[in-house]
Amino acid sequence: MPLLENGHPVEDTWRYAVEGEALGAGDVIVPFDRLSEGLGRAEGRLGVILPNSESVSVLKEALPKLAVIVVTFPIFRDGRAFSQARALREHLHFTGEVRASGHILPDQYEFLIRCGVNTVEVSGNTDMAAWERALHHFTIATQPSPVLDEKPTGFGLRRFLATP
């Protein structure tokens, strides 16, 4: 599954834990219910999938040991993960990779970034150009992002968006 960063495909060096198999060595992303197993592992970096029904506070203890947190969209209309991503940055001050996965539309890309997501898993047959365009549709936002330092335009709530 291609991974996008700043509108471009990047190499994904992480693998997902396989159900019923040991985690092994290397960088691995575990489901939430295998978090303690992952934390107990001696080597390799750790990522976790945060179910969109959980509060981000469940990751508080584990946070220093996490390099990736995956927020999930079972369906693109379910916007809980936007709030989760924002809370990971704003409340937990998480500085690692926040990755979005699941059913996501290019039209949501800018929102994800402005909530603090930095990588997005997209499906293999997706039109990459649409994602690239999505990042450039808007040069202006009409509210401050709680997690990015966007530059005010002079007055009002409007912000110039950083173009990557």
Next chain:
Amino acid sequence: MSTETMTRAEAAPAVLPVGRYGYDQVDRTFLRERIEQFRDQVNRRIAGDLTEEEFKPLRLMNGLYLQLHAYMLRVAVPYGTLGSKQVRALARIAREFDKGYGHFTTRQNIQFNWIKLEDTVAALEVLAEADMHAIQTSGNCIRNITSDEFAGAAKDELLDPRVHAEILRQWSTLHPEFTFLPRKFKFAISGSPHDRVVARFHDIGLIARPGPHGRPVFEVFVGGGLGRTPLVGVSLRDDLPEEDLLAYMEAILRVYNAHGRRDNIYKARIKILVQALGTDEFRRQVEEEFAAMDRARYRIEPALVEAIKARFGAPDFAPEGNAAAVLAEDRRRDVRFDAWVRTNTHEHKAPGYISLVVSLKPAGGIPGDATAEQLDLLADLADEFSFGELRVTHLQNVVLGHVRQDQLHTVWQRLSQAGLGTANVNFITDIVACPGLDYCALANARSIPIAQKLSSRFADLELQREIGDLRINISGCINACGHHHAAHLGILGVDKRGQEAFQITLGGSGEEDASIGQILGPAMAEDETVDAVARLIDLYLVRRENGERFLDTYRRVGTAAFKDVVYAPA
């Protein structure tokens, strides 16, 4: 981009629009970008890159519905305020892309019922030329923010709420966190203690008043709503300082986004969450989020409010002179004019001025409909007599906010010549009705024909004056777009074994004494319903005591007597 360094003076147009925020190049660029995004979405849909399921919420967030016969485009009227140029753009859309009509709605927007998909982008371009759009007039996001139709004009107003409505509009437009909520989300804001915005029936209702240090404070109502579970909103707090307005709104929406039901569309509104948690627990969760926020990032500094306010044109009121005396004389000379002034005007805070309500409810008419010609006339009148500004009311009428009292007679004559001079505001024929089965894909029954029949039945103005204030609202299904629950006399269209039928509710109010109408009994056919309403009115006229409104009599007398005349006619 040069706008980055542009000073406010450079950005300010020569003349700012009165009563609403004046766009500059930055705002216009944003709208153009939005149109290009929508064009791209339409193209991707046509190319098959977007499924209809994926396209639907995207087009809805651009106000485009697929209705029974055609696409319907809902245009946003932020806080209900329009400029004359904008009204002419709406007239043009009515002419070029619709069948010559626009329909004003209960959320202060305007809808066009006969738009072709392939014309939509062109229509959006016409709107954009007039600094208008259809963003977030539908979809599971924060919808158009409604406000008082007499904002900035009413004598009883403590604070013009439109500046804060504009702040909320900007903040909520394509908000990254709140554009895919569990369900639609509706705000209303007022700066008057007299609730003319139905604040208590909104997801969030805000009542502003001046606070200490000269900055506004807000009472925050949450979890009101109509639809299949009508509920009066609860007051979450009474003293929200202006600087925390956005922080607190974000806190509420975050709790809702995280915990609102997504498994059942009928239980997805915030009102259900507030009920499920209880007000205290809901408030606790909001306060917890609020306390955890980095509030400095959200703070609205007075300077920001003032900067936005500075982009609102203010009317330059002329001295009072003898305007009031002229009006008094005009009223003495012309009885019909006098009757109209009594019903269709509202006291203005500036001496010598008055606000007038243009009734879009002529006898037998379709509530809220305006023709392209009427829209053009309204634009002309706004230019000549009301600083180029007019407002849409949630009761589907139009308001000219600031008319000189000595010019009122002239304005009334011009309105009357165009069939817009009906003296029935707040009377029994000032009916609110949703589009119903004539247009709406969700309807069980037609709302418009029964509204027309009632309007014709009670057309006699003498009789209407005798009956006095009486609010009838009609919805074509339980979704309650016509606010029937909040009506003194509500009518709900239902499906009775494949036949259109109507239920009557009594005793609702959308104002500060907010209450939900009680269902009187089984549904009836259209004509029976009209007859039943007539009997209800007769009973009221017999039973009322000194100056009581219909609602007062109903509340005093109780349901039983009213039920008897409807179901056991003598």
